[in-house]
Amino acid sequence: MSLPAVNLDQDHSAWLYGPEALCRVGPRPQVNDPRRLVLLGPPGAGKGTLAANLQEAFGTCPLSTGDILRAAPTQPGAAQIQTPAMRAALDAMRRGELVPDKLMLDLVRERIGCLRCRGGFVLDGFPRTRTQAEALEEMLHAQDVQLDAVICLEVPTEVVVERVSGRRNCPVCGALYHLKFRPPRHRGICDLCQVGLVQREDDRDEAIRAQIAAYEHAAGEILAFYEERRLLVRVRADGTPLEARDHVLDALTARTVRPF
Numbered sequence: 001m002s003l004p005a006v007n008l009d010q011d012h013s014a015w016l017y018g019p020e021a022l023c024r025v026g027p028r029p030q031v032n033d034p035r036r037l038v039l040l041g042p043p044g045a046g047k048g049t050l051a052a053n054l055q056e057a058f059g060t061c062p063l064s065t066g067d068i069l070r071a072a073p074t075q076p077g078a079a080q081i082q083t084p085a086m087r088a089a090l091d092a093m094r095r096g097e098l099v100p101d102k103l104m105l106d107l108v109r110e111r112i113g114c115l116r117c118r119g120g121f122v123l124d125g126f127p128r129t130r131t132q133a134e135a136l137e138e139m140l141h142a143q144d145v146q147l148d149a150v151i152c153l154e155v156p157t158e159v160v161v162e163r164v165s166g167r168r169n170c171p172v173c174g175a176l177y178h179l180k181f182r183p184p185r186h187r188g189i190c191d192l193c194q195v196g197l198v199q200r201e202d203d204r205d206e207a208i209r210a211q212i213a214a215y216e217h218a219a220g221e222i223l224a225f226y227e228e229r230r231l232l233v234r235v236r237a238d239g240t241p242l243e244a245r246d247h248v249l250d251a252l253t254a255r256t257v258r259p260f
């Protein structure tokens with residue numbers, strides 16, 4: 001059984017496809033002080049982009065729950081994995097609604113080993129509800145690991161809509177582009193895989209509005225959860241991707257004794 005092609009520099013197969021799919025490229029050998037972060041923020045805030053930039057800086061593995069769901073239909077043995085619960089979840093995602101906590105938690109628990117990856121991690125899009133945040137806290141405790149910080153990217157709604165509506169992805173390696181802000185070298189073609197770029201099904205107007213509403217509905221509770229634990233770091237992210245990364249690194253350095 002062969003796995004779908006991935007960009008080997010960014011392999012995180014165990015997260016995307018579950019623990020039976022071992023990562024073919026592990027964390028950088030020199031990582032001895034892994035960073036463990038959670039990224040929060042509205043859809044299109046730049047969480048995936050920042051997770052990729054933090055991976056470049058620290059070798060931290062980007063762990064996106066949206067990516068797990070998007071990978072499910074292409075997974076080896078997808079027919080067996082397409083349970084009624086998973087099909088309902090994918091429909092909810094297409095509409096821009098949150099997937100039920102139970103399914104999301106089952107998927108993350110299956111991948112719990114990724115939380116003690118020796119390269120560290122950046123969780124992107126999880127947790128999204130208080131129930132998920134409480135469950136993550138238990139999972140981390142069980143793995144005897146601690147979060148360094150929870151970063152909330154703050155971006156005005158009009159910027160979010162422009163970012164999401166111009167987003168394009170490579171269907172093979174998952175590389176992220178933007179029609180205006182990060183265009184590929186050749187129009188509509190992935191720089192890395194040379195295949196045609198696609199637009200996510202939930203990047204259309206109606207679904208974008210639903211995603212923003214879902215985020216706004218749940219955000220207050222989850223931000224309060226991490227504020228209570230003194231883990232929350234709010235960062236302005238309406239500048240360029242590199243400015244966002246630098247704001248995050250500055251904010252993390254300011255709140256910790258070890259430099260980021």
Ligand code: AP5
Nearest residue numbers: 043044045046047048049065066093099125163167240241
């Ligand atoms: P998910 O995949 O997590 O999507 P999201 O959180 O809505 O975030 P996005 O991926 O849309 O945006 P992003 O913040 O990563 O921004 P990006 O870097 O791509 O979730 C999708 C769906 O799955 C959910 O709606 C839900 O249904 C379900 N789901 C997932 N997790 C769940 C959970 N835990 N519980 C329940 N349901 C769950 O950037 C956007 C664009 O802007 C890109 O084109 C990028 O190139 C560009 N860009 C980024 N930064 C900048 C910048 N600084 N300047 C200019 N352009 C930029």
